[in-house]
Amino acid sequence: MIYQGESIRVEFVTDGIAELQFAAAGSVNKFDQKTLEEFSAALSQLATTDGLRGVIVTSSKPTFIVGADITEFQTLFADLEQTKKWVHKASRVFDQLEDLPVPTVAAITGFALGGGCEATLACDYRVADTTATIGLPEVKLGLIPGFGGTMRLPRIIGPDNALEWITTGKNNSAVDAQKVGLVDAVVAPEKLRDAALEMVKQAIAGDLNWQAKRQPKLEALKANDTELTMTLVTAKGMVAAKAGKHYPAPHAAIEAIEKGARHAREEALNAENKAFVGLTQTDACHAQVGIFMADQLVKGKAKKAAKQASKEIKTAAVLGAGIMGGGIAYQSAYKGVPVVMKDIRQEALDQGMGEASKILGKLVERGKIDHKKMAKILSAITPTLLDEAVKNVDIVVEAVVENPDVKGKVLAQMEQVVADDAIIVSNTSTISIDRLAKNLKDPSRFCGMHFFNPVHKMPLVEVIRGEKTSDETIAAVVAYASRMGKTAIVVNDCPGFLVNRVLFPYLAGFAGMVDEGADFAVIDKVMERQFGWPMGPAYLSDVVGIDTADHCTVVMADGFPSRMPRDTSSAIAKLAAAERYGQKNGKGFYNYGVDKKGRPSKEKAPEVYDMLGITGKEISADEIIARTMVPMVNECVRCLEEGIVNSAAECDIALLYGLGFPPFRGGPFRYLETVGLQNFVELADKYAHLGEMYQVTDGLREMAKAGKSYFAG
Template identity: 90%
Template sequence: MIYQGDSIRVDFIEDGFAELQFAAAGSVNKFDQKTLQEFSDALTALANTDGLRGVIVTSSKPTFIVGADITEFTTLFADLEQTKVWVAKASRVFDQLEDLPVPTAAAVAGFALGGGCEATLACDYRVADTTATIGLPEVKLGLIPGFGGTMRLPRIIGPDNALEWITTGKNNSAVDAQKVGLVDAVVAPEKLKDAALDIVKQAAAGELDWRAKRQPKLDPLQANDIELTMTLVTAKGMVAAKAGKHYPAPHAAIQAIEKGARHHRDEALTAENEAFVGLTQTDACAAQVGIFMADQLVKGKAKKAAKQASKEIKRAAVLGAGIMGGGIAYQSAYKGVPVVMKDIRQEALDLGMSEASKILGKLVERKKIDHKKMAKVLSAITPTLLDEAVKGVDIVVEAVVENPDVKGKVLAHMESLVDDDTIIVSNTSTISIDRLAANLKDPSRFCGMHFFNPVHKMPLVEVIRGKDTSDETVAAVVAYASRMGKTAIVVNDCPGFLVNRVLFPYLAGFSTLLDEGVDFVGIDKVMERQFGWPMGPAYLSDVVGIDTADHCTVVMADGFPTRMPRDTSSAIAKLAAAERYGQKNGKGFYNYGVDKRGRPSKEKAPEVYEMLGITGTEKSADEIIARCMVPMVNECVRCLEEGIVASAAECDMSLLYGLGFPPFRGGPFRYLETMGLQKFVELADSMADLGEMYQVTDGLREMAKAGKSYFAS
């Protein structure tokens, strides 16, 4: 044995040829601080081993290395000097691999991401099997590769390909990696280790010039000035268009590559280190790392629930076809759970099937699936007018009109038809689950399952627990949502649940600006371009449906009469009364149609200015953001304090996945903490006279005073 650590072992596998194997105790290999130290020690041992002729780098697991241990980042990045020392030391470990006096080859199976990909770049050769996925996704964490990726990748696959890989953070198949020259061979999984050993043997025997293969990674980038300049200008333009000003990481990646291009390895690596360290101190990095951690928390809870589920959902039913029902039916069938789609009108069933066909048709056009898969999914949806068709299903998803009386009757009827252990859920966006449960004899097998529209695109499902809902029911519904490819977050019952409850104060804040004569187009521009929402509040209202939003104000006013009272003179109420329902009928805050080329168009509606009395009152961008966001953040805090949502992290993920909260801000609680709790309290206090929704809770005030964090755990 040449070296034995907790996560790495090194030994000869043949005379003169050694295997450095990553074999962490957990389910995957990753570069935590301890593993990086072991990696350095193992490479030192190899460099001092007599008779060494070649080395292959392998994994004992189905996947190679998933990257750095992101759970350590929060602590590591808290101190700037500590971060500088860590990244400089860690990145030089990969130089040790590259500097071994013998040929090296990585044997890549499964994921080789981030630091895992960078470990392969430090090898002379890379052999991948057909399961391999390779990439540098650091920009998705607000970072750039920190172990030599910006320096080595351009020298291996060229600066144009490298810039695309690094600035987009996309994952690549083994075949695609081979096409650009990163991977030297792609083989079947059972041949991977032998293929890597074979290529090292050829190099050791002089049949392959491994020193010539290594040298470009040690030298300045081999590209002429004109070629490099054009590549960098193109990359800067693409990043500016796609990432914009809110995401500094892809911009920093370009700068690091540009700065290091004309230098040898050590100087180029120093440029990368400097850029990496700078990014660790940005709000975007803190937010995006926070998203990763929150996502892991949510996924971990979903996996735990799935293991606890005593009932497996093998066959489902959806009540109420149309666009929403059709979307739910499609998603279930597409993910392998056959579904009965029940309605009382044939036209609705036709619409539901048309919706499923339209989604599948687009996938065929984009070559994501073939016609055989499309036919298979459609055949797994059974449209029916017959009540008897729902018998024998494991779950019934009610998706009829958003009216508590109608829903109550439908739910009670379904309970009389299905088996005693069939789970019944309601896809309601605002109506209390406990109120609906009153219509059932056995409310323990009932809960909410709130999908977001369009179902096939929106990743979130709110699973709403009523006071009588059993743990078994919640676990089974979370497992079903996960099987449907959705992120399920469990919340407790209240009007609007979590996402819609906190959305309404946001829209109410927007409405107060309209009352003062502020132009809705200007508000949308500020909230989209400066705050980062995918849609401003006026446009969002049109997309959701003005009539839907107006109807929901009744429900919210019943639940929170002092904080969210119904205002019949509000902009939403006036537009709904004028039958300006938004995109669904082509007129809302904006008028919708098609342009001369047949593309969808959106133009501000002049008639709305007169209807709402908009005079063009000027407000600063900061005031517009504060007027909209303070009520939303306050309501999020109330939901956490009331136990509607279990953690700040889950609240953040709910708004990211359910509303498109700007990822570079990390979610409402991360936004609150980035601003600083005390500064937020002072800002809210300055607007407290605008109403209850601007007034912070005592709990938040105490947290701010004590200097505590919502992410302390």
């Protein structure tokens, strides 16, 4: 044994060839601080080992190395000087691998991401098996590669390919990595280790010139000035168009590559280190790392629920076809849970099957699946008009019209049909689960399962716990949502649940400005381009449906009469009364149609300006943001304080995945903390005269005064 640590072991495996194997105690290998120290110690030992002729770098697990330990980032990045020392020291560990006096070959299986990918770049050769996924996804955390990725990758696969890999953060298959020259060979998983040994033997024998393969990584980038300039200009244009000003990481990656291009390894690494450290102090990085941590929390809860679930969902039924029902049925069948789609009208069943076929057809067009797979998925959906077809399923998803009386009758009827241990859920967006539960003899097996439209694209499912819902029911439904490929957030019952409840104060804040004469298109522009929402409140209202939004104001007013009173003279109510329902009938705040090339078009509706008495009152961008976001954040705080949602992290994920909250802001609570609790309280107080929804809770005021955080502990 040459070296033995907790996560790494090194030993000779054949004549002069050592194997450096990553073998962490946990489920995956990752570069936490302890592993980096062991990596350095192991490489130091190797460098002075007598008789060493070559090294292969392997993993004892089905995956190579998933990257750095992101759970350490928040603590590491809190101290600027500590961050500088850490990244400088850590990145030089990879130099130790690159500087070994013998040929090195990485054997890549499963994920080799971030630091895992960078470890392979420091080797002379890379062999991957067919399961390998390789990439540098750091931009998704608001960062750039920090262990030499911006320096080595351009010198291995060329600056154009490297810039695309790093600025997009995309994962790449072994075959695609081989096409650009990152991987030297792709083999079957069972042949990986032997292939790596064979390659290092060829290098030792002189059949492969490993010194020549290594040398370009130690020198300045070999590209002529014109070629490099054109590559950088193109990359800057693409990043500006796709990432925009809110995401500094891809811009910083280009700058690091540009500054390091004309320098040898040490100076190029220094350029990378400097850019990396700068990004660790940005709000975008803190937000995106926060998202990762919150997502891990939610996924951890889902895994725990799956283990606790006493009932496995093997078959499902959807009551109510049409677009939503068809979308739910498709998602279940696509993820391997056969589903019965039940309706009382054949036309609705045809529409539901048509929706599933349309989604699958687009997947075929894009080459994601073939026609055989499409037929198999469609055959897993059974359309029916008969109650009898539903009697043996494990779960029934009610997705009929959003009317409590209609839903109540359907639920009561289905309870008589299905097995006694079948779970019954309602896909409702606003109706109280406790109210619907009164229609059932056994409410313990009933809860809400709120999907978002379009079902196949929106990752969130709200699982709504009623007063009498059992823990077993919640666990089984969360497990089913996870199997469907969805992120499940468990919330307690209240009007609007979580996402819609906090959305309506936001829309009310918007409507208040329109009622004062502000231009809805100007508000949309500010909230999209400056705040970062995928669509502004007027456009969002049109997409959701003005009639739907107006109906929800009734529900919210019933639940929170003093904070969200219904105003029949508001913009939403007036448009609904005029039957301007938004995209669904082509007219809302905007008029919808097709342009000369047949593409969907959206134009401001001149008639709406007259209808709503819009005078073009000027409101500053800061005020527009404050008047929409303060009510939303306040409502999120109330939901947390009332126990509607269990944690700030889960609320952040719910709005990110359910509404498209700007990722670079990290979610409502991360945004609140970025603004600063005390600053937010002062801002809200400035608008407190506008109504109760602008008034902060005593709990928030006390937390601000005490300097506490919603993410502590």
